[in-house]
Amino acid sequence: MIKYLKLHDDKCVGCLNCVATCSRMYFKEEVPAKARIQVFPVAPGSHHLVACDQECRLCVAECPVQAITVNAKGVVMINKGLCVGCLACVAVCPIGAMRYYPGESTPFKCIACGACVKTCPANALELAEKEDSPASRMPFEVAEAVRKQEGK
Amino acid sequence: MSAFDKKDFKLLAEYKFEPKAVHRGYAMRSLHVDVGTKKATQKSVSEDMKKRFTGGKGFGLKLLWDATKPSTTWNDPENEIVIAMGPICGNTNYPGSGKSLVVSLSPMTGVPIDSNVGGYFGPYLKFGGWDALEIQGKAAVETIVFIDSNAGIVRFYEAPAALQQDTHLLAEELTHAFATDEGTPDAKDLQSVSVVSAGRGADHSPMGLLNFSLYDKRRQGIRVKQAGRGGIGRVLRDKKIRALVCRFSGVHQNLNDAADPAAVQRIGLKLHREIIVNDDKQCKMRKQGTAHLMEVMNDYDLLPTKNHKYGQDPKGPEIASWVWEKLFSQKLPDGCWYGCTMACAHAVDHFLLETGPYKGTKVCVDGPEYESAAGLGSNLYVYDPHGILELNFYCDTYGIDTISFGTMCSFLMECWEHGVLNKDRTDGIDLSWGNWQGAVQVLHDMADGKRFGVLAGKGVKFLAEYFAKEYGADAQFMKDIALHGKGLEQSEYISKESLAQQGGYYLTNKGPQHDEAWLIFMDMVNNRIPSFENKAEALHYFPMFRTWFGLQGLCKLPWNDVEPADNAKHPEPNKVPEHVQNYYELYSAITGESLDWDGLIRQSERVYNFQRAFNVRQGRGQRKDDYPPYRAMGPVLEDEYLAREERYDKQMKEKIGIDPAGKSVAEKVRITREFRLKQYDSLIDAVFKRRGWTGDGCPTPEHLKAIGMDLPEVLEVVNARIAGRA
Numbered sequence: 001m002i003k004y005l006k007l008h009d010d011k012c013v014g015c016l017n018c019v020a021t022c023s024r025m026y027f028k029e030e031v032p033a034k035a036r037i038q039v040f041p042v043a044p045g046s047h048h049l050v051a052c053d054q055e056c057r058l059c060v061a062e063c064p065v066q067a068i069t070v071n072a073k074g075v076v077m078i079n080k081g082l083c084v085g086c087l088a089c090v091a092v093c094p095i096g097a098m099r100y101y102p103g104e105s106t107p108f109k110c111i112a113c114g115a116c117v118k119t120c121p122a123n124a125l126e127l128a129e130k131e132d133s134p135a136s137r138m139p140f141e142v143a144e145a146v147r148k149q150e151g152k
Numbered sequence: 153m154s155a156f157d158k159k160d161f162k163l164l165a166e167y168k169f170e171p172k173a174v175h176r177g178y179a180m181r182s183l184h185v186d187v188g189t190k191k192a193t194q195k196s197v198s199e200d201m202k203k204r205f206t207g208g209k210g211f212g213l214k215l216l217w218d219a220t221k222p223s224t225t226w227n228d229p230e231n232e233i234v235i236a237m238g239p240i241c242g243n244t245n246y247p248g249s250g251k252s253l254v255v256s257l258s259p260m261t262g263v264p265i266d267s268n269v270g271g272y273f274g275p276y277l278k279f280g281g282w283d284a285l286e287i288q289g290k291a292a293v294e295t296i297v298f299i300d301s302n303a304g305i306v307r308f309y310e311a312p313a314a315l316q317q318d319t320h321l322l323a324e325e326l327t328h329a330f331a332t333d334e335g336t337p338d339a340k341d342l343q344s345v346s347v348v349s350a351g352r353g354a355d356h357s358p359m360g361l362l363n364f365s366l367y368d369k370r371r372q373g374i375r376v377k378q379a380g381r382g383g384i385g386r387v388l389r390d391k392k393i394r395a396l397v398c399r400f401s402g403v404h405q406n407l408n409d410a411a412d413p414a415a416v417q418r419i420g421l422k423l424h425r426e427i428i429v430n431d432d433k434q435c436k437m438r439k440q441g442t443a444h445l446m447e448v449m450n451d452y453d454l455l456p457t458k459n460h461k462y463g464q465d466p467k468g469p470e471i472a473s474w475v476w477e478k479l480f481s482q483k484l485p486d487g488c489w490y491g492c493t494m495a496c497a498h499a500v501d502h503f504l505l506e507t508g509p510y511k512g513t514k515v516c517v518d519g520p521e522y523e524s525a526a527g528l529g530s531n532l533y534v535y536d537p538h539g540i541l542e543l544n545f546y547c548d549t550y551g552i553d554t555i556s557f558g559t560m561c562s563f564l565m566e567c568w569e570h571g572v573l574n575k576d577r578t579d580g581i582d583l584s585w586g587n588w589q590g591a592v593q594v595l596h597d598m599a600d601g602k603r604f605g606v607l608a609g610k611g612v613k614f615l616a617e618y619f620a621k622e623y624g625a626d627a628q629f630m631k632d633i634a635l636h637g638k639g640l641e642q643s644e645y646i647s648k649e650s651l652a653q654q655g656g657y658y659l660t661n662k663g664p665q666h667d668e669a670w671l672i673f674m675d676m677v678n679n680r681i682p683s684f685e686n687k688a689e690a691l692h693y694f695p696m697f698r699t700w701f702g703l704q705g706l707c708k709l710p711w712n713d714v715e716p717a718d719n720a721k722h723p724e725p726n727k728v729p730e731h732v733q734n735y736y737e738l739y740s741a742i743t744g745e746s747l748d749w750d751g752l753i754r755q756s757e758r759v760y761n762f763q764r765a766f767n768v769r770q771g772r773g774q775r776k777d778d779y780p781p782y783r784a785m786g787p788v789l790e791d792e793y794l795a796r797e798e799r800y801d802k803q804m805k806e807k808i809g810i811d812p813a814g815k816s817v818a819e820k821v822r823i824t825r826e827f828r829l830k831q832y833d834s835l836i837d838a839v840f841k842r843r844g845w846t847g848d849g850c851p852t853p854e855h856l857k858a859i860g861m862d863l864p865e866v867l868e869v870v871n872a873r874i875a876g877r878a
Contacts, residue, residue: 061483061484061485062485062493063485064485064487064490064491064492065343065369065403065490066369066370083404083405084244084403084404084405084490084491085244085245085404085405085406085417086244086245086405086420086424086490086491087245087417087420087421087424087491088424088485088491088493090421090424091421091424091425091427091428091493092424092428092493100417100421102414102417102418103413103414103417105404105405105406105413106405
């Protein structure tokens with residue numbers, strides 16, 4: 001299973017509570033560009049939410065140092081200790097969910113922690129689970145998963 | 153394979169240095185290692201050295217100049233191998249930023265060679281606080297030099313007798329042996345180690361290369377990139393160095409201490425995105441690497457076939473890019489340094505070897521890249537991908553340059569075709585066109601230092617003279633088809649239909665390689681540089697521009713193997729102006745010093761002219777050193793002419809002004825030859841003038857002054873040459 005932040009654009013009221021909460025949570029300051037969730041106004045009263053779907057894993061495949069991995073809950077995580085800050089993951093992310101802030105040495109992304117869910121007044125955010133998609137597994141990841149299962 | 157631990161290695165000497173952080177791209181010091189006296193010392197880099205030589209290849213040449221004499225030959229103890237990085241090297245944001253520049257007096261040419269190579273060694277060395285590493289002297293015993301960039305330690309070890317010699321095993325053994333942190337012996341960080349090694353082939357042949365390793369976490373094995381050209385691997389082995397090992401852990405985004413790290417990120421990310429979006433529509437580097445060129449070259453009659461006799465063959469598609477794409481493991485970040493999203497360093501995994509000492513084992517083959525696929529493939533008339541891979545693998549692990557080997561072997565095969573060689577002369581090896589098993593046997597013999605391999609490994613310059621003298625071969629024919637300049641074999645593009653590219657290959661400081669200028673499309677296909685002056689301008693601009701990559705520790709490929717979508721709108725799209733802007737902005741963001749396009753070219757001009765003066769100091773660098781063999785300029789043989797008769801007849805009529813009607817083929821070959829030789833002479837005149845050199849190819853004191861390279865020792869050399877004293 002994959003744990004992820006399910007986004008309901010239709011319910012979003014654009015209050016940006018989620019953005020503020022997320023930025024405070026991980027950077028101890030309220031800077032919208034430092035949030036791992038983004039809210040884009042698309043029309044009056046209508047918004048589009050962006051956060052990692054934890055599913056495509058292109059960033060996992062692209063990382064040259066395997067700093068990006070999938071944890072037991074199916075969440076894509078960045079190991080800051082291993083990260084060399086190349087931002088290849090930012091470039092390869094098809095929805096712009098992998099984020100970086102100028103001058104910060106490592107990128108960041110939604111890890112489905114749920115902090116924002118509690119502060120959303122409109123139930124636009126939800127911690128949910130979905131089936132893992134085998135198609136999203138990279139060939140070398142599969143090999144590693146098999147090795148682990150076989151206890152090698 | 154036996155496993156070694158560091159304690160298995162006999163420690164001969166140890167030195168400690170204060171690790172030094174890099175500031176604005178420079179450490180401002182270099183490391184000198186003498187393997188003869190087993191001493192390591194540090195030298196400081198002066199502001200003047202930084203200003204005039206910039207870094208990378210510039211530092212390498214400057215240090216080599218100071219360490220050697222005009223009389224120094226490649227195997228004198230004072231000859232050095234210098235590995236230098238450059239200020240941009242080691243940044244993780246801009247694709248292609250992990251190159252090391254290796255400089256030495258070449259066993260093939262006798263003058264300085266410089267070779268640009270990936271792998272982790274250079275950046276790891278730099279992060280220990282070194283802008284360059286000089287290796288001098290000759291060791292008494294098989295030696296390993298270990299540099300721990302975290303701890304500031306330099307150690308000399310004696311290699312254990314059982315240690316492997318060929319790179320694919322040796323680098324693996326050393327990576328495991330040196331991966332342990334002194335403080336935390338249980339945690340092995342294999343990615344923190346890089347090994348520089350050669351192989352048994354480099355023990356015997358002057359075309360020996362250096363492999364720079366990187367540990368591939370996904371494949372769980374080492375990969376290697378090559379400092380291929382000019383025989384630096386031979387120099388390493390002549391010094392009895394088995395390997396250089398560097399360890400560094402803790403790479404992060406701003407180890408260069410850039411003046412403006414956010415700008416480095418911004419410029420890098422811009423190119424990352426361009427590659428991700430455009431690559432699949434443009435060069436497919438991420439899927440095919442440089443092998444994407446195979447069918448393009450075959451289509452344009454430019455893919456060397458049968459020792460550069462032809463540029464095309466109907467069998468071309470059998471080794472086309474799509475064949476390699478299927479063989480390469482896909483969806484892997486195959487960069488040779490962190491953060492290179494161009495990721496062209498592809499490999500064929502689990503390849504089963506059919507010949508040689510490792511027959512029956514499955515290996516990872518690094519490549520082939522274009523030059524290897526062409527040199528070991530079509531040029532030998534080998535269209536079996538398995539044969540190319542087998543040759544590629546053994547060249548790498550034996551430490552043999554695929555380009556020199558390919559060009560040498562194609563020369564042998566043409567000699568075989570003309571009866572100059574036979575089984576009596578090759579110790580039983582059949583060198584018919586297309587017989588890769590014969591070619592790989594030559595390679596095994598080179599590694600063993602036995603039989604025909606010893607002779608073959610000496611390279612085409614030697615062989616052409618030898619076959620004429622010993623076997624009575626036609627001396628002029630041997631000279632015509634031995635594709636080398638200054639002793640270095642030509643790389644793998646057909647240059648005969650592009651005068652500008654003949655200059656691109658042969659009006660070079662180190663010999664005919666393809667890293668100075670690639671003008672074939674501009675010249676031959678698109679006719680954008682028709683006059684001698686146009687060609688001379690291109691043969692000034694591109695070598696100068698491309699020299700700059702080597703000063704910075706950069707790779708050339710991300711410059712024009714991906715282009716902005718709107719690149720064609722620029723008046724000079726061949727220069728890829730937006731990317732040039734990326735480069736000088738990146739330089740400024742890292743070093744904090746302003747630079748523009750002209751300034752970039754000026755940095756290169758200084759080093760390029762210094763290198764030319766270096767050649768002059770070694771008694772070379774003359775006009776006569778810069779002529780191609782005729783095979784690189786036009787059809788040598790009658791059947792070669794007839795194969796493209798329509799083209800050559802048309803040229804005779806339109807360009808030479810002679811009606812080919814009624815003339816014999818021999819006559820037409822002669823007329824074409826005389827014309828093309830004359831054209832080349834006019835090209836030399838125009839190029840030397842544009843470069844600020846005398847008609848004999850010596851930089852003038854006035855030009856050196858104008859570019860800020862009027863150092864007393866350089867002026868002394870050029871003045872002596874111009875006055876006829878040297």
